[in-house]
Amino acid sequence: MPLVKKPINGMKDILPPEMRLRDYLISLVKETYRSFGFTPIETPVMESLDNLLSKQGGDNEKLIFKVLKRGEKLRINEAQTEEDLSDSGLRYDLTVPLVRYYSNNEAELPKPFKALQIGPVFRADRPQRGRFRQFYQCDIDIIGEAGNLAETELILATCTLLNKIGFKGFKVKINDRRLLTATADYCGVSRECCGQMFVIMDKLDKIGMDGVCRELCEAGFEASVSEKLQAFFAAFEGGKPSLDLFAELLGNYADPEIVTNLKSIIAAASSADGAYDLVFDPTLVRGMGYYTGPVFEIEIADFGASCGGGGRYDGMVEKFTGRSVPACGFSIGFERIITILLEQGFKIPDERRRVAFLIEKNMPGERMAQIISEAGELRREGCEVSLLTMAKNKKFQKSQLEADGIEEIKEYFINPIQ
């Protein structure tokens, strides 16, 4: 019986042209982030379900690929639930594994610990165009730095990377979760309901203030909430406010230290000579519930959706160790960037020259040794050289090689033409 040719439903084979681009991007990511002192680490793709289901992952926890228990631990006939059949699964992000890794290896890690992770994560999402069940994430995190140098370095490093890739004039939006809470306080929304309010506020760019008010109303918020929010944002006259104006309007609701902290980050991370804008956005929420302080998001004009983001999540390490450790991270949308570059027809800079040697069959040993030495010379000079058996239909073979991007073809005959 022939075997199954297709990859698992929702997963994909990466073909050579895309793979060359991915390799290029991964090198650039490693080189850039390493220059900022981030050190690459790796964790297993499998994690215990206790950790994966610890409520850090939000809806992703519903999308876990669970791994069947083995040996004596697997009792199929007695099993009633998935938990009877499985105690581990494939990671759905790199944050839970990072925090576990830090907790497990803290004594051997530098302080603060600046980690770089690039690797596959898995989500059993409904397969759809451009969205796969195995995909790469690319995260940098700083654990153990309470001060805003963490946020500054994360933003600087990521913007430097995006500039190196060739993205110019993009925007990094920044906010602080605690200013969102202050806004909720100002509008008279209780702590229990503010999460729901933030989700709606997050849509301001898309649905406008009228849309936000309508959704707040539909969600059961009192009319006074919409009114206050509307009046508050009206003060900016449609545009995004300066942080100073925003703080002034919030008055006592906003802790001045939070505002000062955010201003320092914006000043410091704007000071590099990169081609990007760092702007305060009071409606920026970022989905994950674990954020506790500044949050940020990359917006590349013309590409719609976000190309990455992050923020401070000071509470998470405590869940593993029982001891509070500050932490802050930034994740770029690796797959999204790959998609954009492929769509743009991105040319990898400094690609090596690709050469094929077509060698007649049964080439005698001595000549073969010469040919191999010649290939070695070109390889040391930085070319990609393939030694291939000359086909009977040489013309077809050469046209195929050219179509595949081979730039130079050399032919070697047993009896060289005199």
Added chain:
Amino acid sequence: MPLVKKPINGMKDILPPEMRLRDYLISLVKETYRSFGFTPIETPVMESLDNLLSKQGGDNEKLIFKVLKRGEKLRINEAQTEEDLSDSGLRYDLTVPLVRYYSNNEAELPKPFKALQIGPVFRADRPQRGRFRQFYQCDIDIIGEAGNLAETELILATCTLLNKIGFKGFKVKINDRRLLTATADYCGVSRECCGQMFVIMDKLDKIGMDGVCRELCEAGFEASVSEKLQAFFAAFEGGKPSLDLFAELLGNYADPEIVTNLKSIIAAASSADGAYDLVFDPTLVRGMGYYTGPVFEIEIADFGASCGGGGRYDGMVEKFTGRSVPACGFSIGFERIITILLEQGFKIPDERRRVAFLIEKNMPGERMAQIISEAGELRREGCEVSLLTMAKNKKFQKSQLEADGIEEIKEYFINPIQ
């Protein structure tokens, strides 16, 4: 409740020093193999169980981590066997996925197709020192080249890589499965039993000819088999025979074309200016049953076990496509090489200079901009620069940074000492 700190049983967290070495080795692998025209590819870590259990994987098929079905497909109460609960699993090697990949994407791939794969594979082996349930494999394969240029390029590329890593004077042993079969014919062993005979012969280096004869006897082979084998190998007077002498002794049992083919590979792949020996070894078997022609294995003196190997497996693509396509591969023992290099205290060449800037808390914006610009300058020059908040106990902080390998520490105060 605190969460689980340890990685999944039998899997490991990779700490920064090992990770730097792995990244270095992976770059070297990619750079070297690309110079030989191999193109990196990637397949999902999950494969369908139909493929994984197709008898290509030998005993590894018993070690598969199976993934639980999801949604409506999972009927726990009706399930009787593992097959009712799972239809996919984690790959245990890169060969089955490669062949599936080739079958699925053949029309879009160059001919011959020279693939490079580096990635994690998974085996639920009994955990033991130095052996993990998730580990990396690193394979190169040439699909669609029937001639021995495939073997030659695989061996040349891998030896070039090992030389670049710094291994000198190692040995590549080579044999042909069909010569093993000829030896079995010569000894009067039937085709059904020769697999078992090869497994025993493979131990010649370790247990000597007496040991081989004893094990053959214990396995139920007739005494005449041992006698013939003993007489045959006695003709080499203890040493390894030349391929010519070996062929002469086998006489009509050995197909002259197979011998000529092997001689060409040895001549061509020995001709590079690398520091290694390529030697014919008539007892080399290589475990996997799918090999059909030449097989090879790397032996690095002082390191005992094999550091990699491969061979021709012309039959495997046919299992997916129903159409025969020649194929040949070489796998280096990635994890084994990492272990050796770590044990040797290997120093990564041209490591970047690591610098830390200790910055006093609440540094004013203008000074901060200067510091960031200074860091940017060093980063562009190739240093790894970390911006850190100066700790209260600065002496302790500096000693920690030095212990972590930071080579230069610069201090920045709000009021620089006059």
